[in-house]
Amino acid sequence: MNFIRLFRWSGAAALALALAVSTKAQDAPPQLSVNWDNVGMLSKTTPTLQVVVNPPLRRGTPVHDNAFKTLHDLGADYVRYVPWLPYPRLGVAELEPPQAGKTSWDFSLIDPMTIDLLEATKGHSVVLNFSTIPQWMFRTENPVSYPDDPDKTFWSYEKGTELRDPSFKEVADYYARLLAWYTKGGFTDELGKRHESGYHYSIPYWEILNEVDLEHHMSPETYTELYDAVATAMGEVEPGIKFVGVSLAFPGQDPEFFEYFLNHRNHKPGVPLDFISYHFYSAPTPDQTLEIQQYTVFADADGFLNTVRYIESIRKRLSPETGTTINEIGIISAQDMAQSKPGHTEKPIPFAYWNLAGAEYAYLFGQLTQLGIDVAGESQLVGYPTQFPSVSMVDWTDGKPNPRLWALELLHDNFGPGDKIVKSTAVSPHIYSLASVTKGGKHIILFVNKRNRDFEISIPGSANGRVDFVDVTTGFKAPASVKLTSDSLRLHGFSVAVLALP
Secondary structure (H helix, E strand, C coil): CHHHHHHHHHHHHHHHHHHHHHHHHHHCCCECCEEEEEEEEECCCEEEEEEECCHHHCCCCCCHHHHHHHHHHHCCCCEEEECCCCCHHHHCCECCCCECCECCECCCCCHHHHHHHHHHCCCCCEEECCCCCCHHHECCCCCCCCCCCCCCCCCCCCCCCCECCCCCHHHHHHHHHHHHHHHCCEEECCCCCEEECCCCCCCCEEECCCCCCCCCCCCHHHHHHHHHHHHHHHHHHCCCCEEEEEEECCHHHCHHHHHHHCCHHHCCCCCCCCEEEEEEEECCCCCCCHHHHHHHHHHHHHHHHHHHHHHHHHHHHHCCCCEEEEEEEEECCHHHHCCCCCCCCCCCCCHHHHHHHHHHHHHHHHHHHHCCCCEEEEECCCCECCECHHHCCECCCCCCECHHHHHHHHHHHHCCCCCEEEEECCCECCEEEEEEECCCCCEEEEEEECCCCCEEEECCCCCCCEEEEECCCCCCCCCEEEECCCCEEEECCCCEEEEECC
């Protein structure tokens, strides 16, 4: 009997001791261990953004000056510039076909924003993409009209799937003239008339069309033939210009597109395959609160990363010299998907949403760095009600940065090609980290908090280091900075933080 009592007592004591040890372990913050001498890879990845043409970016608006100043001050490379279909007068330079001895070439509404973009990014690379082919170049049952008001959002401009010129020369010549307008001082039109611009900008990259799986629903065969025609014509205007191709909205739905396009046998001899591009947006459903969205967004991001790995396997097999730019990354809210419906009204966006979206981009930037992607572009500089407000990187009332832009600035100022990515242990399923030795020899760590709650982390040797961060406590303000007084770091909700070790 005494033996049984002793056994029960010792068992209870052992259980209490185990619980005490477990509780103590749970109380201790998780520790990040970094092996700074174990270099896993050299980074190739440039963080950047896209600028989509829309009325708030026009001169004289409350947004214009601050937005372009923000773009200039950022100093990013590979900035993608897209005059796009909802505003035909702001993005299509020849809205009517040549007739009665005249052409309709008109850059009066297009030039101001384009020149402001080229000036704001001077000294840095840009990727131009006048994505909208003049509608009259497509066969349609009836002519397609467009609003007289250049600021009116119009989603029905693009019609038809078959070009009226099956040789693609008409489209190719249009794009060659666009390029010449900005790089060669002007061009000669279809009727032999010279149009002078006086512009001689350097445009190192041109992306040929946008989301062709949605816009005009092009097959891989049609798009590849058109790409070859446009690249050949533009290459004659500007030898050495590099091209970006494919630009799919839903890359995971059509891997055959990459199989076909990246196969050099499907292209004319000498046509370069410099880059492919594609896009990703997380899309929470209408019934998801922000509390639920924080789980959806990062689950969607992980699913997209599997798509990236698959496409990369195709690229490396068929055209390893071709680079990859993922040049639209963001979240599209459910209400934005209903923006074109009659009677749609915008609901206020929670402030913490902008931090969630910034954290999503930072997480994908880190993961894409580890996958060897060349360019990771956040979308987009300005969105506003009726044109995807949930993807805006600035306040659409005044053009000043929101947390998505500040998160990009943190990445741009601290990470880039040539960094040594070193081995480190995972801290938590809720915290992403990326340790890097910069080209200047600094030891830095990126942290992304995927949740809207605080976490404490232990990083040996981090005392006296500096942390720059954007999170729910900084709001729309510029990144905050603190000096660590110990080896412990507290990450607030949806934090994007960069720790520079002493």
